[in-house]
Amino acid sequence: SQTIHQWPATLVQPVGSPLSLECTVEGTSNPNLYWYRQAAGRGLQLLFYSVGIGQISSEVPQNLSASRPQDRQFILSSKKLLLSDSGFYLCAWSVDRGPQPQHFGDGTRLSIL
Amino acid sequence: SQQGEEDPQALSIQEGENATMNCSYKTSINNLQWYRQNSGRGLVHLILIRSNEREKHSGRLRVTLDTSKKSSSLLITASRAADTASYFCATETSGTYKYIFGTGTRLKVLA
Numbered sequence: 723s724q725t726i727h728q729w730p731a732t733l734v735q736p737v738g739s740p741l742s743l744e745c746t747v748e749g750t751s752n753p754n755l756y757w758y759r760q761a762a763g764r765g766l767q768l769l770f771y772s773v774g775i776g777q778i779s780s781e782v783p784q785n786l787s788a789s790r791p792q793d794r795q796f797i798l799s800s801k802k803l804l805l806s807d808s809g810f811y812l813c814a815w816s817v818d819r820g821p822q823p824q825h826f827g828d829g830t831r832l833s834i835l
Numbered sequence: 836s837q838q839g840e841e842d843p844q845a846l847s848i849q850e851g852e853n854a855t856m857n858c859s860y861k862t863s864i865n866n867l868q869w870y871r872q873n874s875g876r877g878l879v880h881l882i883l884i885r886s887n888e889r890e891k892h893s894g895r896l897r898v899t900l901d902t903s904k905k906s907s908s909l910l911i912t913a914s915r916a917a918d919t920a921s922y923f924c925a926t927e928t929s930g931t932y933k934y935i936f937g938t939g940t941r942l943k944v945l946a
Contacts, residue, residue: 728877758936764938768934768936771932810875814878823880823883828876829875829876
C-alpha cells in the first residue's frame with residue numbers, strides 16, 4: 723500500500739533562518755506531488771506541484787522554493803524565513819493519470835519567531 | 836486565489852441530524868472532490884465526482900454536482916459526534932493537475 727511521510731511534525735525557526743521540509747512517498751511510482759500551506763482556520767493554498775522529477779510549477783510568488791530530486795521525494799525550502807511563512811504545511815500525492823484523489827501527509831506546523 | 840467557497844463557514848448540529856455543506860467554484864472543472872480534516876491533521880479524501888456526473892453516494896455521504904451553477908453540495912446523513920471536522924471541496928481545472936481548495940466548513944456535531 724502507498725504511504726506518505728512528512729517531517730518534522732513541528733518546527734520553530736527564527737526569522738531569517740533557512741528551511742527544509744521533506745516529503746516522501748512509498749508504494750507508488752511517478753506520483754504527482756504537491757505542497758500546500760494552510761493558515762489557522764483557513765483553506766489550503768497551493769504552493770507548488772510537480773508532475774515529474776525536476777518539474778516544478780510555482781503557484782504563488784514568495785521566498786519559498788521546491789525541488790524534486792527523486793521520483794518520490796519532494797522538498798520545500800527557503801533561504802530566509804519571514805514571519806509570514808508561519809503556518810501548517812501539507813504535502814500530498816496523487817496518481818499521475820485521470821481524476822484521482824489526493825493523499826495527504828500529517829503536516830508540519832511551522833512557527834517563525 | 837481560492838477557486839472554491841464553502842457555505843456555511845461553520846455549522847453546529849445535534850447528533851442524528853443531517854448536515855449539508857455547499858461549495859461554489861468559478862471555472863470549468865474536470866472533477867470535484869470533498870475532503871475532511873480533523874484538527875491539526877492532514878486531509879482525508881471522502882468522495883470524487885466527475886464533471887459528467889450529477890450525484891454520487893458513499894455510505895452516509897451524498898454529493899451532488901451542478902456544473903451549470905458551478906456548485907456542489909455534500910450531505911452527511913445521521914451525523915455522529917465523530918463527524919466533527921472541517922470539510923473542504925477541491926476542484927481540478929480541466930487540463931491541469933492543479934487542485935484548488937475552498938475555504939472549508941467547520942462542522943460540529945453535538946452528542
